[in-house]
Amino acid sequence: MVRTISYREAITEALTQEMARDTSILLMGADVTRRLPKFPGRVLDTPTSEATVVGAAIGAAACGQRPVAELTSGGCFDQIFTQGAKPRSLFGRAARTPVVIRCRYPVFTHVPGLTVVVPSSPYEAKGLLIQSIRDDAPVIFCEHEALYETRGDVPRDSYTIPFGQAHVVREGDDVTIVAFGRMVAVAVEAGDELRASGVAAEIIDPRTTSPLDTGTILRSVEKTGRLVVVDEASPRGNLAADVSALVAHEAFGSLRAPIEMVTSSFDAFEDLPDAQKVRNAAKTAVAYRR
Structure with a gap:
């Protein structure tokens, strides 16, 4: 079933469906429980220190969880590069760091070991976020705040969009x-x-x-x-x-x-x-x- 929803709603729906499917998924960020009150104990309000959020998310990923860290800026480059991307680039697929970091994009494209996702519509946002959560690599998911209220047709069921396919x-x-x-x-x-x-x-x-x-x-x-x-x-x-x-x-x-x-x-x-x-x-x- 396809219906028209907003970019923001598509992201929330992707998170909700994936967290219901997989109990290892965590959502971390400032005031996230207000936006996604379900899943007590797995939706974690954090301080505004983005370095702390990213460090905790990467540590959780290394221990078998699949965290999604919500940021408002890219002010945590050292944690993303040193703790998230570097092990992946050094050891290839032997290093599993299934963390998704939601922030902005150009500088991260330069870093080996990171997947960088830039969704342009509600349909792309849901499918690419689900793919990001399921991937074993660290993913930078670059949602644009100016798109949150844009609307488009999105299937109700879960679906993925492969990386690297324009x-x-x-x-x-x-x-x-x-x-x-x-x-x-x-x-x-x-x-x-x-x-x-x-x-x-x-x-x-x-x-x-x-x-x-x-x-x-x-x-x-x-x-x-x-x-x-x-x-x-x-x-x-x-x-x-x-x-x-x-x-x-x-x-x-x-x-x-x-x-x-x-x-x-x-x-x-x-x-x-x-x-x-x-x-x-x-x-x-x-x-x-x-």
Whole structure:
């Protein structure tokens, strides 16, 4: 059964279904019992010290639990890197650290041993969170607060979305638009406007930044010959630069125009990408002539 619920409700439903299925799953974070009062003893209110929360979650994971740690920022990098990711990268699958950390994304994509998940819709949020909880690796689950009240069709039953498999949101032949998280909806809005002017944009939601589905991106660029990457992170060292470098290296011969990147401003982070900026970048790419 499919019905329309919010991004926030999809995350809560995924947690509820998984905690009912598996008694080893814990939820940890500030004031989480208010939002998920079920499962006494397994929903743990914690101090606001995120380093403490992550350290405790990784320790619980090492002892056989499957904790989900809810954070409001990424201010716990040492615990995530040293205690969570490093054993996984050093010892491979022999190191089991099944912890899910809910926070923000670009810097964590750089770290070997972490899976980084960036859901763009209620459907993606539920399926990717369930997959995250069941995975034996440490997962950074990057939910966007601005998406919490967005609504979409979500199956009532439990389901998973595999890591490393991008979603082609819309097919097109003129330009490829790769967008992350909240920017997927911005890209779709821009795609609607482009379609009205005769430009067919292929829109790709990578879903995970590590692993990254490079095959889907490269095949799309080989077809369209043009690339626009949309990432609301700072333009220095972000995913837009990473994907642009990938395509420039692996599919340079297929490009018919310079790659366009739409990001926030380096000096004014609140200057975020919007549909008009994405549309203008796509039109620039399509109009380019050597």
